[in-house]
Amino acid sequence: MSAQPQPYSPAYENREARGASWAFAALVAASAVALGLHARHYLPFLSDDALISLRYARRLLDGHGLSWTDGQPVEGYSNLLWVLLVAAAGALRADLITAARVLGLVCTITIPAAITYSVLREHAVRAAIVPLGAAAAFVAAGAPIAVWAIGGLEQPLLAGLFALSIAAMNGWLRAPSMRAAFWLSLTLGLLCLTRPDAPLFVAAAAVAIVSARGMSIATLRWVTLVLAGPVLLVAAQMIFRLAYYHSAVPNTALVKLAPSLVHAQTGWRYLAGGVSLMWPFSWLAAACVAALLLTRGARARAWYPLISAAAWSGYVVLIGGDIFPAYRHLVVLMVAFAYVLADGGAVLTGRFGAGVAAQAVAALLTIGAVPVYARAQLADRQTQRAVKERWEWQGRDLALVLKSAFGRQRPLMAVTAAGCLPYWSGLPSLDMLGLNDYYLPRHPPPNMGEGPLGHELGDGQYVLDRDPDLIVFNVGTEPAYRAGDQLNGKPEFHRRYVPVRVEAGGEAYLVYMNRYSPRIGITTSASGVTIPAFVFEGAPLHLDAAGRLVAPVAASTPLRATVQVDGGPWDAEIDSRDAARAAADVTTVNGTVTITLRTSGTDRIEVQSVTLRPRPL
Numbered sequence: 001m002s003a004q005p006q007p008y009s010p011a012y013e014n015r016e017a018r019g020a021s022w023a024f025a026a027l028v029a030a031s032a033v034a035l036g037l038h039a040r041h042y043l044p045f046l047s048d049d050a051l052i053s054l055r056y057a058r059r060l061l062d063g064h065g066l067s068w069t070d071g072q073p074v075e076g077y078s079n080l081l082w083v084l085l086v087a088a089a090g091a092l093r094a095d096l097i098t099a100a101r102v103l104g105l106v107c108t109i110t111i112p113a114a115i116t117y118s119v120l121r122e123h124a125v126r127a128a129i130v131p132l133g134a135a136a137a138f139v140a141a142g143a144p145i146a147v148w149a150i151g152g153l154e155q156p157l158l159a160g161l162f163a164l165s166i167a168a169m170n171g172w173l174r175a176p177s178m179r180a181a182f183w184l185s186l187t188l189g190l191l192c193l194t195r196p197d198a199p200l201f202v203a204a205a206a207v208a209i210v211s212a213r214g215m216s217i218a219t220l221r222w223v224t225l226v227l228a229g230p231v232l233l234v235a236a237q238m239i240f241r242l243a244y245y246h247s248a249v250p251n252t253a254l255v256k257l258a259p260s261l262v263h264a265q266t267g268w269r270y271l272a273g274g275v276s277l278m279w280p281f282s283w284l285a286a287a288c289v290a291a292l293l294l295t296r297g298a299r300a301r302a303w304y305p306l307i308s309a310a311a312w313s314g315y316v317v318l319i320g321g322d323i324f325p326a327y328r329h330l331v332v333l334m335v336a337f338a339y340v341l342a343d344g345g346a347v348l349t350g351r352f353g354a355g356v357a358a359q360a361v362a363a364l365l366t367i368g369a370v371p372v373y374a375r376a377q378l379a380d381r382q383t384q385r386a387v388k389e390r391w392e393w394q395g396r397d398l399a400l401v402l403k404s405a406f407g408r409q410r411p412l413m414a415v416t417a418a419g420c421l422p423y424w425s426g427l428p429s430l431d432m433l434g435l436n437d438y439y440l441p442r443h444p445p446p447n448m449g450e451g452p453l454g455h456e457l458g459d460g461q462y463v464l465d466r467d468p469d470l471i472v473f474n475v476g477t478e479p480a481y482r483a484g485d486q487l488n489g490k491p492e493f494h495r496r497y498v499p500v501r502v503e504a505g506g507e508a509y510l511v512y513m514n515r516y517s518p519r520i521g522i523t524t525s526a527s528g529v530t531i532p533a534f535v536f537e538g539a540p541l542h543l544d545a546a547g548r549l550v551a552p553v554a555a556s557t558p559l560r561a562t563v564q565v566d567g568g569p570w571d572a573e574i575d576s577r578d579a580a581r582a583a584a585d586v587t588t589v590n591g592t593v594t595i596t597l598r599t600s601g602t603d604r605i606e607v608q609s610v611t612l613r614p615r616p617l
Contacts, residue, residue, distance in 0.1 A: 019125040020120045020125055023116070023120060023125050023128075023129055023132070024113075024116050024117060024120060027112060027116050027132055027133065027136050028109065028112055028113045028116060030136065030140075031109065031112040031113075031136045031139060031140050032109050034136075034137075034140035034141070035105070035108060035109065035139070035140040035145070035146060035149060036105065038140060038141060038143075038146040039105065039146040039147070039149045039150045041146070041387070042146060042147050042150060042151075042386045042387060043150060044390070044393065045147065045150065045151060045325075045386045045387070045389060045390075046097065046150075046151065046152045046392050046393075047151045047152050047153050047324055047392070047419070048392050048395070048417055048418070048419035048420055049153060049324070049419055050100060050151060050152025050153045050419065051152070051392065051419030051420050051422075051423040051424075052068070052076060052077065052418050052419040052422075052423075052435070052436065053077050053079055053082060053083050053086070053100075053152070053153065053154070054086060054096045054097065054100065054152070054419075054423055055068055055419070055422055055423045056068060056076075056077050056083050057083050057084075057086045057087035057090055057096055058090070058096060058423065058426075060083070060087050061087055061090050061091060065244070066083070066244065068418075068422070068429070068431070068436040069422070069428050069429045069430070069436065070428045072438050073244065073245055074245060074247075074251050074436055074437065074438050075241060075245045075247065075250040075251050075252070076250075076251045076252065076418075076431070076435045076436035076437075077250075077252070078154075078195055078196055078197075078250060078252040078253075079153065079154035079157075079194060079195060080193050080194070080237060081154070081157065081190060081193040081194045082103075082153070082154035082157050082194060085103060085157070086099050086100050086103065089102075089103065097152065100152045101149075101150045101152065103156070103157070104148065104149045104150055104151070104152070104155075104156040104157075105149050105150065105156070106156075107149075107156035107157045107159070107160035107161075108139075108145060108148075108149040108156045108159065108160065109160075110160035110161075110163055110164065111139055111145070111159055111160055111163045111335055111338065112135065112136045112139050112140075112338070113163075114160070114163035114164045114166065114167045115132070115135055115163055115166070115167070115335075115338055115339050115342050116132055116136075116342070117167055118166060118167035118170045118171075118339075118343075119131070119132055119339075119342045119343050119346055120132075121170070121171070121174065122170065122174070122298075122301070122343065122346070123343075123346040123347075123350060124350070126359070127346045127349045127350040128342065128345075128346040128349075129359075130345070130349065130359050130362040130363050130366060131288075131341060131342045131343075131344075131345025131346045131348075131349060131362060132342045132345075132346075133363075133366060134281070134284070134341050134342070134345060134362070134365075134366040134369070135338040135339070135341040135342035135345075136338075137366065137370050137373075138278075138281045138334070138337065138338050138341060138373070139334065139335075139338050141370065141373055141374045141377060142278070142334055142377065143277070143326050143327075143377035143378070143380060143383040143386075144274070144277075144326045144327045144328065144330055144331050144334060145159070145331055145334060146377075147325060147326035147328075147383065147386045148326065148328055148331055151324075151326075151328070151386070153324075153328065154194055154195065155328055155329075155331045155332075156331075157194050158191065158194050158195055158198070158331070158332060159331045159332055159334075159335050161187055161190050161191045161194060162191065162201060162308070162332055162335050162336075163335050163338075163339070164187045165184060165187040165188055165191065165201065165205070165304075166304060166305055166335070166336075166339050168180070168183040168184040168186075168187050169184055169205060169208065169301075169304045170301050171183065171184075172184050172209075172222075172226075173212060173300050173301060176222065178225070181222060181225045181226055182225075182229075184205065184226050185225065185226045185227070185228055185229030185230065186229050188201060188202050188205055188226065188227075188229060188230045189229035189230045189232065189233040189234075190233070191230075192230045192233055192234050192237075193233055193237060196250060196252070196253065197315060199230065199234065200308070200311045200312060200315060201308050201311075201312075202227065202230045203311065204304060204307040204308040204311050205226060205304055205308075206223050206226070206227065207303070207307050208300075208303035208304035208307055209222060209223050209226065210223065211300075211303045211307075212299075212300035212303055213300075251434070251435055251436065251437075251438075251441050252435065254434075254441035254442065254444075255433070255434050255435050255441050255454055255456075255457060256319065256453060256454045257319060258320075258444075258448050258449035258453075258456065259318055259319070259449065260320075260449030260450060262320075262449060262450050263318075263319065263320030263321075263449060263453065264317055264318065264320065266320045266321050266453070267316055267317035267318060267319060267320045267321040268317050269321070270316065270317075270320075270321025270322060270327070270329075271313055271316050271317055271321065271330070273327070273382065274327035274329075274330035274333070274382075275330070275333075277327065277376055277377065277380050277382075277383075278334065278337060278373070279372075279373070279376070280368075280369045280372055280373065281337065281341065281369055281373055282337065284341060284345075284365060284369060285337045285340050285341050285344070287344070287348070288340045288341050288343070288344025288345050288347070288348065289302065289306065289340050289344055290344075291344040291345075291347045291348045291351075292340060292343060292344045292347060295347050295351075298343065298344075298347050301343060302340065302343075302344075305335075305336040305339050305340060306336070306340070308332075308336060309332075309333055309336035309337075312329075312332050312333060313333065316329050316330070319453075320453045321453070322453070323452070323453050323454055323455075325382055325383065325385035325386040325389060326380075326382050326383050326385070326386045327382055345362060348362075349362050391417075391420075391474070391475055392417075392419065392420045392475075393420075394475050394476075394504075394505065394507065394509075395417055395419075395420030395421050395424070395475040396420055396424045397504040397505030397507070398421065398472070398475055398476055398502065398504045398505075398509045398511075399420060399421045399422075399423070399424035399425035400424055400425070400504070401502055401503075401504040401542075401543055401549075402421075402425050402427065402470065402502075402511070403424070403425040403426060403427065404543055404547040405543065405547070405548065405549035406427070406469075406470070406519075406520055406549075407425075407426070407427075409469075409519040409520055410427065410428060410519070411427060411428070411468075411469030411470055411517065411519045411520050412427075412428050412429070412430060412466070412467075412468045412469050412470070413425065413427045413428070413429050413430070413468060413469065413470040413471075413472065414429070414430040414432050414463055414466070414468035414470065414471045414472070415429055415430070415431060415432065415471075415472050416431075416432050416433050416472075416473050416474055416480060416481055416483075416484070417472070417474055417475050418431045418433065418435055418436055420475065421472055421475065427470075430463065430466055430468050432458055432463055432471075432481065432483040432484075433454070433455055433457055433458065433481065433483075434457035434458070435454070439459075439462060440457045440458070440459060440462065441457060443459065443462075444456070444457060445457070445458075445482065451482075455481055456482070457482065458481050458482025458483035458484075458485075458486065459482070459483060459486070460482075460483050460484075460485075460486025460487040460489075460490060460493070461486070461490075462483075463483050463487060464487070464490065464492060464493060464496075467514070467517075468514065469513070469514045469517040469519050469520050469521070470511055470512065470513055470514070470520075471487075471497060471511070471512035471514075472509075472510075472511050472512070473510075475509060476502070476508075476509025476510045476511060477510060478510065496514055496515065496516055497512040497513065497514055497515070498512065498513050498514075498515050498534055498535055499511075499512055500512070500513050500534045500540075500541060501539075501540035501541065502540060502541050502542070502549070503540045503541065503542040503543075508540045513534045515534075515535050515563070520532065520534075521535070522535065522563060524565075527611075527613065528573070528611045528612050528613040528614070529563075529565050529570075529611065529612040530609050530610070530611045530612075531561055531563060531595065531609060531610045531611070531612070532549075532608070532609045533549060533550055533551035533607055533608055533609055534549065534551070535561045535563065536551050536559035536560060536561040536595075536597065536607075536610075537559065537560055537561065538551060538552075538553070538557055538558070538559040538560070539551065539552050539554075539557055539559075544577075544606050544608070548608050549608070550576075550606040550607060550608050551606070551607050551608075552604045552605070552606055552607075553582065553597050553598065553599050553604060553605050553606075553607055554599060554603075554604035555598070555599055555601070555602060557604075558596055558597055558598045559596070559597040559607070560594065560595065560596045560597075561594070561595050561610075562592060562593070562594045562595075563592075563593050563595075564591055564592060564593075565588075565591065565593045565612065566591055567614065568588040568593065568614070568615075569586075569588060569614075569615045570586050570588065570593065570612040570613065570614065570615060571586070571612070571613050571614075571615045572584035572586050572595060572610050572611070572612060572613075573610070573611045573612075573613055574597070574607055574610055575607065575608045575609045575610065575611065576605055576606060576607045576608065577605075577606065578599075578605035578606070581599050581600050581601045581603075581605055582597060582598070582599055582600075582605055582607065583597070583598045583599070583600060584596065584597050584598075584610060585598070586612065593612065595610055595612075597610065
């Protein structure tokens with residue numbers, strides 16, 4: 001039995017308004033605190049792809065446009081609005097990583113705020129308060145939401161805008177007007193600028209409006225008004241894309257969108273794993289969905305989140321899921337679940353009069369679900385990846401060493417980790433996986449769609465033809481991925497590139513350095529031939545006090561280098577602060593020069609380079 005409606009009176013209305021305001025403030029504040037504490041658990045996790053976006057933002061601020069490196073710009077990001085917002089914070093002197101984290105937390109708090117605002121407009125506080133608490137707990141304790149609140153990518157913005165679009169849709173359903181249609185159109189348009197796959201939400205909104213209002217001329221007019229914002233903003237971005245990147249399709253689609261049975265199977269496992277992580281709230285959400293669909297006055301509010309969730313789930317399966325920790329692509333799905341938990345839960349509570357008994361049952365279900373749900377989040381393997389993944393920060397250590405050693409020469413660095421190394425080094429770069437390269441995505445391998453998502457491209461010969469000065473696989477490993485496998489099989493690669501161990505942050509990383517590079521390698525002048533330290537085989541190189549890359553030489557570990565040089569005989573001049581304690585043996589056989597460096601003392605010395613000078617006759 002439903003409770004008898006309260007007779008209207010100004011005092012009752014004011015009391016309800018005050019109660020709603022206090023409930024809104026309390027729920028949002030509690031959500032913010034709980035979310036902040038949960039997100040802190042995953043610090044300092046930062047996605048490598050987030051650093052790709054930040055590199056675009058950094059170069060935009062530095063006057064290089066929306067580009068990842070010098071030369072022909074390509075659209076290697078899929079989050080234009082996010083990049084622009086982070087860049088705007090950077091224009092105000094904010095550190096870009098801090099800006100991305102703060103922006104992510106603010107956008108994430110928008111989720112419970114938008115849901116709470118929307119549900120309190122439809123239900124009395126006493127009916128909605130416990131379901132809203134359940135939805136807030138679901139959001140704040142959810143690992144995907146907490147991880148990506150500080151992960152640096154656009155998921156918080158996408159989820160926050162989706163939550164706002166649900167509130168805007170409900171506002172229009174409650175009282176259709178031009179103003180309500182404008183806000184719905186704006187949120188959908190901003191969603192489309194946030195990700196290129198967001199038109200799925202626009203289509204879902206159009207279907208939801210027709211489902212709620214029925215097919216008629218008046219409904220089609222409203223749909224046209226709502227579609228105006230997304231269409232205009234998508235058209236504007238397409239014009240910019242064609243004019244600036246000279247391509248109608250972003251690189252992200254060419255690299256990551258390769259539908260196949262292999263990827264669909266992976267995508268299904270990804271979706272199933274993420275949804276299972278939401279238990280037992282997923283079962284409570286199912287009951288709340290049923291309540292919404294079976295209640296005439298509430299059914300219209302269910303269509304948009306449900307259609308969006310179904311469309312997004314199908315899309316996630318199609319693209320093969322995701323490679324990042326903590327089910328990044330399911331954050332949007334969790335917003336839909338949170339909304340139906342709140343709205344459907346309020347409908348159920350209201351059906352039983354929203355009395356003490358109904359609220360007690362709802363509270364017991366929530367209290368019982370929260371610890372089970374929270375434990376599952378912390379124990380999940382994908383969530384644990386976010387706790388353990390720190391290689392991006394190792395990449396920072398290596399990048400800063402390379403920046404110090406070679407920043408003035410501006411060498412071209414070929415990478416597979418296209419975020420951390422280029423972002424922190426600031427060096428011109430070549431993306432061997434193709435996301436930020438024009439050639440590779442337009443020349444895919446014949447088995448595209450059968451390999452690991454986003455890591456299928458690569459062409460070893462193309463990399464050699466670009467003649468990079470530095471090549472780094474992952475953050476300093478042996479050759480990896482398609483390009484690495486191909487390069488490793490080419491004699492030319494091994495002839496030109498020296499595998500060099502570089503010390504950074506207490507670890508040694510493998511960097512392939514081009515011994516014949518005019519920027520960093522062997523140089524020839526009228527006065528002699530200069531051979532940098534990295535050409536010598538021996539101990540790992542490190543930065544000296546002046547920020548130069550040097551090789552240590554000890555009595556027990558002499559260094560040796562073999563180079564092809566015409567002329568001779570040669571004398572060796574050693575560039576070292578302790579040159580007086582260093583000695584070099586130089587032998588020449590048929591143009592092959594072998595230099596062996598030794599130290600006369602017991603303490604090691606640091607050598608930056610050796611210059612061969614013609615011996616006076």
